[in-house]
Amino acid sequence: MARPYYVTTPIYYVNDRPHIGHAYSTVAADVVSRYQAIRGKPSYFLTGLDEHGLKIERRAKEEALAPQDFVDRMAAPFREAWEELDCQHHGFIRTTSAQHKENVQALWKRMEERGDIYLDDYEDWYCVGCESFKTEKELLEGNLCPIHKKPVERIKERSYFFRLSNYTQPLLDYYEEHPDFVQPDSRFNEVKSFVREGLRDLSISRTSFRWGIPVPGDPEHVIYVWLDALTNYISALGGPAEEGEEPLFDEFWRNAGTITHIVGKDILRFHAIYWPAFLLSAGVRLPTHVWAHGWLTVNGEKMSKSLGNFLPPGPLVEAFGADVLRYYFMREVGFGQDGDFSHRNLINRYNGELANGLGNLMNRIVASILKKSLDGQVPSIDLGALDDSDRALISKAQSSVEEAAKHYEALAFHRALDTIWELVSAANKYVDSTEPWMLAKQDDKTRLRQVCYTVLETLRWVSIMLFPVMPQKCNELRAQLGMPPLLPTEQVDLWPSAWGGLRPGAQTKPSTPLFPRFDEAQERSILERLGVERPAEDDKKANAMTESEPSKDDFIEFDDFMKLDLRVGLVKTAERVEKSKKLLKLGIDAGESAPRQILAGISEHYAPEDLVGKRVVIVANLKPRKLMGLESQGMVLAASDDDRLSVLVVERDVEPGSRAK
RNA sequence: GGGCCCAUAGCUCAAUUGGUUAGAGCCCCCGGCUCAUAACCGGGUUGUUCCUGGUUCGAGUCCAGGUGGGCCUACCA
Numbered sequence: 036m037a038r039p040y041y042v043t044t045p046i047y048y049v050n051d052r053p054h055i056g057h058a059y060s061t062v063a064a065d066v067v068s069r070y071q072a073i074r075g076k077p078s079y080f081l082t083g084l085d086e087h088g089l090k091i092e093r094r095a096k097e098e099a100l101a102p103q104d105f106v107d108r109m110a111a112p113f114r115e116a117w118e119e120l121d122c123q124h125h126g127f128i129r130t131t132s133a134q135h136k137e138n139v140q141a142l143w144k145r146m147e148e149r150g151d152i153y154l155d156d157y158e159d160w161y162c163v164g165c166e167s168f169k170t171e172k173e174l175l176e177g178n179l180c181p182i183h184k185k186p187v188e189r190i191k192e193r194s195y196f197f198r199l200s201n202y203t204q205p206l207l208d209y210y211e212e213h214p215d216f217v218q219p220d221s222r223f224n225e226v227k228s229f230v231r232e233g234l235r236d237l238s239i240s241r242t243s244f245r246w247g248i249p250v251p252g253d254p255e256h257v258i259y260v261w262l263d264a265l266t267n268y269i270s271a272l273g274g275p276a277e278e279g280e281e282p283l284f285d286e287f288w289r290n291a292g293t294i295t296h297i298v299g300k301d302i303l304r305f306h307a308i309y310w311p312a313f314l315l316s317a318g319v320r321l322p323t324h325v326w327a328h329g330w331l332t333v334n335g336e337k338m339s340k341s342l343g344n345f346l347p348p349g350p351l352v353e354a355f356g357a358d359v360l361r362y363y364f365m366r367e368v369g370f371g372q373d374g375d376f377s378h379r380n381l382i383n384r385y386n387g388e389l390a391n392g393l394g395n396l397m398n399r400i401v402a403s404i405l406k407k408s409l410d411g412q413v414p415s416i417d418l419g420a421l422d423d424s425d426r427a428l429i430s431k432a433q434s435s436v437e438e439a440a441k442h443y444e445a446l447a448f449h450r451a452l453d454t455i456w457e458l459v460s461a462a463n464k465y466v467d468s469t470e471p472w473m474l475a476k477q478d479d480k481t482r483l484r485q486v487c488y489t490v491l492e493t494l495r496w497v498s499i500m501l502f503p504v505m506p507q508k509c510n511e512l513r514a515q516l517g518m519p520p521l522l523p524t525e526q527v528d529l530w531p532s533a534w535g536g537l538r539p540g541a542q543t544k545p546s547t548p549l550f551p552r553f554d555e556a557q558e559r560s561i562l563e564r565l566g567v568e569r570p571a572e573d574d575k576k577a578n579a580m581t582e583s584e585p586s587k588d589d590f591i592e593f594d595d596f597m598k599l600d601l602r603v604g605l606v607k608t609a610e611r612v613e614k615s616k617k618l619l620k621l622g623i624d625a626g627e628s629a630p631r632q633i634l635a636g637i638s639e640h641y642a643p644e645d646l647v648g649k650r651v652v653i654v655a656n657l658k659p660r661k662l663m664g665l666e667s668q669g670m671v672l673a674a675s676d677d678d679r680l681s682v683l684v685v686e687r688d689v690e691p692g693s694r695a696k
Numbered sequence: 697g698g699g700c701c702c703a704u705a706g707c708u709c710a711a712u713u714g715g716u717u718a719g720a721g722c723c724c725c726c727g728g729c730u731c732a733u734a735a736c737c738g739g740g741u742u743g744u745u746c747c748u749g750g751u752u753c754g755a756g757u758c759c760a761g762g763u764g765g766g767c768c769u770a771c772c773a
Contacts, residue, residue, distance in 0.1 A: 221701045225768045228699060232769075300767090369709085373766090380708095380722095387722070391735055399732035407731080453710090456721085463736060472731040552733050615771055617697090636697095636772050654773080663771055670773045 037526060038292025040071040044082040045298050046128060046267050049109040050090055053116040055364075055376055056299070056338065058348040059331055062361050063370065063448070064297050065122040070443045070503040072523035074530055079287040081271050082117065083128030084110055085264045087257075092246035102246050106131055116348050121357045121506060128271040130248075130263055138270035139263050140251045145275060145317035146197065147251075157194035157238050195240040195256060202312040203234045209311060209321060217307050218446070219371040222300065222327045226307045237309065265310045268296065268322070275319050294322040295446075303327045326446055329373035334567065346376065354561050358505035359385055359550075365448035365504050378567045386552050392459050393497070394550035399466065400490045401515055402545035404483075408475040413491060413517060414484035415539035424469060425489050429534050431461045432496050436531050439500050448504070455500050462493045488537070491516060496531040512549060517541035600656035601695035602626070603685050604633075604671070609643035615663050619643060621671065625655055626692015634667035640680040650685040652695055 044064045047057050061082055068080035086106040095105035110129060117124060128135060146152050210216060210227055217223035240256035241247070247257035272288050273281030288294065298306050306325045314321050333344045351360050363381045366388070368374025405411055421429070435458040442451035466486075474483040495516055502509040502521050510520040516537070521529060553561065607630050608622035617636040624630050633653065654670040661667070672683040 219701090221767080224700050229769070367708090383722070386733095390733060395733055395735050397732095399736080403731050449709090453721085460721095466731080467729075467737045470729090470731085475731080548733050550733080552735080554734085612771080618771055634771085634773075657773060660773060662773080667773065 037074065037076040037528070039077040039079065039287050039290065040068070041079050041081070041272075041287040041291045041294045042067045042071075043080075043268050043296050045296075045302060046083040046085040046130065046264055047113060048088075048090075049084045049086045049106050049113070050094060052109075053113050053347060054338065055333070055346045055348055055351070056331060057113075058116065058120055058360075059364050060297055060299065060328065061117055061122050061124075062120060062364050063328065063446070065120075065124070066361070066365060066448060066503045067295065067297070067443075067446060068123070068125075069506060069523070073499065073502060073521065073528075074440075075524065075526050075528040076292070077286065077525050078523075079125045079272075079283070080123070081126040081128060081268065082122070082124045083126070083267055083271065084113060084130065085260070085267075086110070086129055086131045087247040087263055088260050089244040089246065092244055095246075103131060119352045119357060120348060120361065126271045128267045130267060134273070135267060135270040136248045138274065139248050139258060139266045142266050142269075142275050142313065142317050142319075143251055143258060143262070145319075146313065149316050149318070151198045151201065151316045152239070153196050153198070154193065155196055156191055157196070158191045192242060194238045194242070195250060195253075196236045197239045197262075197313070197316070199234045199237045199309070199312055202315055203230060205315055206230050206234075206308065206311060209315075213323070216323070216325065217303070218324060218326045222303055222371075223307075226303065229304065230308060234308070234312075261305050261309060262313065265305060265313065268310075269319065275317055289320060291323075293324065295324040295326055296322055297326050297328065297446075300327040300329060326371070328370055329368065331368070331374055331376045333376050334378065335375055350565055354565060355381065355385070356507075358508040359389065362389065362452070362504055366452045367449070369449050370446050378562055378565060382553055382558055382561070385550065388456060389550040390548070390552040392456060392463070394548050394552075396459060396463050396466070396490070397494055397512060397515065398545075398548050400471075400487060400494070401543050402548075404471045404475065405487050405491075405543060406545055408471075408483060409480075409487060411543045411545065413537055413539050413541040413543065414488050416484050416488045418535050421485060421489070424465060425485060428461055428465045428489055428493060432458055432493055432531070432534070436496060436500060440530060443503065451500075452504065455497060458493065458500075459497065462490055466490060488539075491543075492534060492537045495537050499529060499531050508549060511546075515544050515546055515549075517543045597696070598656075599654060601672075602653055602655045603650050603689055603691055603693045603695060604631070604653040604655075604669075605691040606646045606649050606651060609646045611638055611643060612663055612665065618663060619646070620665060621646065623651070623653060623669075623671075624691040625653060625669075626690060631668045632666060633669045633671055634662050634665060635671045635673070635682075637671075637673060637680060637682065641682065646682070649682070650688065650691070652683045652685065 042064045044060045047053070051057075064080055064082065068078045071078040084106070091106060092102055095102040098105060100108070106129070114127065117127075130136075130139075143152070207227070207230055210223070210230070217226055237259075239259040239262050240250050240253075241259065242256055245257065247260065248263050250256035250258055269275060269284065269288055272284040274284035274288055276284050278285060278289065296306050296310075303325065311321045332338065333346055336344055338344055338346060348360065355363075359381075363376075363384060366384060367376070367380065401411075435454050438454040439451045442448070442454060469482075469486045471483055471486045474480075474486065494512065495518060498509045498512045498516070498518070499521060506521075513520060518537070518541070523529065602625050604623035604625045606621055607624050610620050612618040612620050612634065615638070617638055618634050619636075619638045619641065621633045621635060622630040623633050631653075652672040654672065657670050659666050659668050674681050674683065
């Protein structure tokens with residue numbers, strides 16, 4: 036019995052419109068799901084939307100809509116995008132659905148019963164923009180909110196906590212026992228080292244907004260968005276639930292052979308640490324794999340609204356077709372690595388691999404040789420009478436099938452496609468060396484039949500191997516071969532195994548080329564329509580030549596220097612920061628009404644009393660930053676070599692606050 | 697500051713885990729073929745495998761140090 040396979044995408048925050056980043060994750064999950072389905076495994080593919088949070092509440096207000104109406108409206112483009120891209124999810128979860136809310140609360144109760152939830156005062160960094168707390172670790176350099184890029188404040192609120200700290204060791208144990216839990220390996224290393232540092236309890240409720248799921252028994256509080264969002268993976272199946280209560284949950288979670296969460300590398304921590312901890316607490320089994328994929332840039336640049344290269348998938352599907360876009364996503368970059376989405380590259384791959392490689396192979400044999408010489412019928416041959424060249428191709432096909440399967444299982448899509456294209460290339464060589472057109476001329480029908488059959492059967496195999504990535508094109512290919520569409524069936528493994536499955540006598544149906552080549556004019560018009568500039572190669576080179584030389588120098592402008600507000604500061608007070616190894620807290624007179632508090636990481640080199648009375652140089656306009664809970668309003672300059680450190684001291688007694696320049 | 701990962705042809709990547717002369721694809725040039733979508737096939741050019749040492753009969757692969765890049769993390773500010 037093939038064990039069930041469950042694959043998920045992240046649920047996308049409905050505040051955004053779908054772009055190729057979303058599309059990339061979703062296509063990958065669809066490919067996984069389709070692959071498992073043709074291998075006969077019961078397969079369930081879940082995607083969906085994260086619809087709660089203050090941001091949504093506020094956006095809805097701006098648009099004068101009820102939050103529910105707003106998210107209903109924003110959800111539609113996602114559904115459409117996945118339909119356009121032929122991503123056949125089995126479930127589409129929305130966190131505002133009644134079932135999801137109930138299940139999140141059920142999970143909460145289980146965690147509460149375990150004794151892992153308690154109410155406490157919460158003091159932490161707070162972003163006014165988000166109206167929510169940020170953990171220290173979420174903050175950007177300089178105590179900035181990662182979303183608003185503005186400084187956060189220290190604020191107290193009453194909040195429910197999850198005893199995440201109790202799960203440090205259980206998580207490490209789980210990682211140890213499941214060495215392929217997180218992929219790629221280097222990401223797993225990051226997760227482990229983060230957990231090894233020790234985990235702090237996690238605030239899991241908010242009182243600052245309403246648009247969320249109420250805490251059971253305390254409706255003043257709304258459940259933390261990540262606890263809400265992560266639960267989608269089981270709530271969509273009806274979980275958490277006791278055995279026998281929810282068939283989907285039993286099949287695809289409790290008894291699943293594999294549970295794979297596909298996520299972007301930015302949300303790995305939530306999936307690899309928090310989520311398993313919640314599940315451990317609630318007594319629910321853990322997923323088997325969390326796969327963090329990389330980011331796509333667009334034509335070499337980071338995708339962003341401000342750069343105007345925010346790429347929705349729709350126009351690309353319109354221009355190239357869903358399958359071609361899917362192919363490109365899966366072919367171009369190694370899954371797990373960062374990559375680039377380049378229109379030019381897509382067209383190159385299309386022409387080189389799809390049109391010239393596969394499309395032309397099918398065309399030359401089906402639409403031409405077979406049609407002209409054998410009435411377009413799949414020939415009947417003696418499989419025992421093949422010659423060495425036939426057997427070589429067959430053996431190539433067999434190894435290719437094996438390899439591709441291995442790569443699909445490992446989500447190494449680009450490798451799987453690589454392998455398949457080696458077979459396509461071998462088939463083209465085979466046609467060249469066997470010269471079926473000569474056989475037709477010489478009227479060597481027996482050999483001609485053998486050759487044609489060998490190529491046709493290879494194409495049939497390819498139509499299966501490629502199916503997860505290009506389902507529609509593969510069915511078109513099969514139609515031209517006179518084959519029915521591929522119909523995944525549970526417990527039936529459709530993956531090629533025995534040579535000779537193509538039925539002799541079937542009527543092939545040559546039709547238009549599968550992948551018509553783009554000529555230069557078409558290429559230009561497509562790029563134009565998509566608003567992509569055609570890089571003028573020569574100009575680019577010329578620019579690179581002239582620009583690179585002078586920009587080589589490392590000088591800055593005088594104005595750049597003047598941006599620094601360097602001043603003389605008189606050290607009035609100095610003391611050690613409690614529990615700190617390195618920090619001294621200095622009170623520094625910089626000619627202002629009150630002394631500044633500046634922290635300096637120099638206590639391994641200076642005793643506090645050595646500094647008082649010294650005139651030092653400070654950077655006065657450095658953005659304030661909190662260290663060990665204390666604000667530092669500037670920076671004291673110091674120089675150090677391998678083992679010594681010296682604060683920069685001013686030689687004469689100029690007034691505190693004097694500008695250094 | 698601590699840690700993880702990476703560096704191979706102009707570009708994108710392989711190299712069966714230490715084993716012969718480091719390979720593909722794209723690009724470029726030449727030739728062939730003509731069934732086919734200006735396709736296809738063959739041939740050709742490009743390497744100090746980042747550097748320096750070490751282990752070994754043998755190193756792209758292992759070890760040490762360095763350089764460059766990416767990422768995670770922290771009490772640099």
